[in-house]
Amino acid sequence: MADGQWAAAVRLLWGPPVTPARGPRRGLTLEQIASAGVGIADGEGLGGVSMQRVAGELGVTKMALYRYVPGKAEVVALMVEAAMPDPAGELDAALAVAGEGWRERLGVWARELLTGFRAHPWLLDATVGARALGPREVGWLERALAALEGCGLTGAEAMDAVVLVAGHVRGIAEQERATAGAGGPDAELGAVLAEVVGTRGEEYPAFAGALASVAAHGGQEQALEFGLERILDGVGLFVERRATS
Numbered sequence: 001m002a003d004g005q006w007a008a009a010v011r012l013l014w015g016p017p018v019t020p021a022r023g024p025r026r027g028l029t030l031e032q033i034a035s036a037g038v039g040i041a042d043g044e045g046l047g048g049v050s051m052q053r054v055a056g057e058l059g060v061t062k063m064a065l066y067r068y069v070p071g072k073a074e075v076v077a078l079m080v081e082a083a084m085p086d087p088a089g090e091l092d093a094a095l096a097v098a099g100e101g102w103r104e105r106l107g108v109w110a111r112e113l114l115t116g117f118r119a120h121p122w123l124l125d126a127t128v129g130a131r132a133l134g135p136r137e138v139g140w141l142e143r144a145l146a147a148l149e150g151c152g153l154t155g156a157e158a159m160d161a162v163v164l165v166a167g168h169v170r171g172i173a174e175q176e177r178a179t180a181g182a183g184g185p186d187a188e189l190g191a192v193l194a195e196v197v198g199t200r201g202e203e204y205p206a207f208a209g210a211l212a213s214v215a216a217h218g219g220q221e222q223a224l225e226f227g228l229e230r231i232l233d234g235v236g237l238f239v240e241r242r243a244t245s
Contacts, residue, residue: 008070009077009132028058028068034082037075041083041122049076076126081134083120085112087143095143102239103232105147106162110169110228113140117173121180124173152242161235168231172224 012030036057040048051072055065069075085091091112098104117123127137141162148158194211201208 006132009074012074013077013081013132013134030078032058033068033075034078037079038083041079042120046122046125077132080123080126081136083123084136085116086136087139091143102147102151103236106144106165106232107228109144110165113169114173121177124170151239164231168227
């Protein structure tokens with residue numbers, strides 16, 4: 001395997017770890033290291049993870065931890081792989097119920113992805129930018145791309161469609177994380193805005209009307225489904241156009 005910026009992470013994620021040339025016999029596993037990091041991140045966010053903290057959770061020195069992983073980037077890569085739900089589990093089970101339609105399968109995929117982000121919100125920070133992907137994450141992409149097979153899209157177009165769906169899911173998860181807390185902050189904010197707009201509604205009639213509709217029908221709670229359905233509508237139109245071209 002070629003050396004490079006992500007080569008060490010790729011080796012750790014996809015192949016057996018390289019045995020150090022010297023030093024005491026190994027006493028930790030990569031799974032233990034990942035689990036320690038996940039525990040810290042679940043409680044404190046990704047910012048709480050450091051080589052020192054992970055080593056402390058494992059009862060070893062930071063220098064001892066470096067014998068297993070080159071640095072924090074590789075620890076985070078292992079954490080993502082550990083925290084991402086195994087696609088061969090609940091995702092495949094949900095897809096089996098969804099049937100063969102690409103739209104239904106992508107919808108299931110999106111909802112299951114949101115479940116994963118909700119379980120480990122720090123994944124939103126750990127899964128951005130160029131980085132090494134592990135088997136589970138690639139497995140998730142495989143399922144989404146497989147749902148679009150036979151639609152007449154090129155591989156690049158299918159990937160763009162999946163990225164679009166994933167981006168919507170990430171946006172919903174980010175918003176949920178930002179407003180998380182006791183007392184229903186979304187509802188509280190909506191009530192405050194409604195009170196303010198109630199006295200100046202004539203200046204913002206469209207906004208006042210939208211807030212009233214949200215209050216009456218719970219529209220904000222449907223953000224995931226509304227956006228997902230509109231994205232899938234657009235993909236469907238593109239698939240139809242491709243079929244007739």
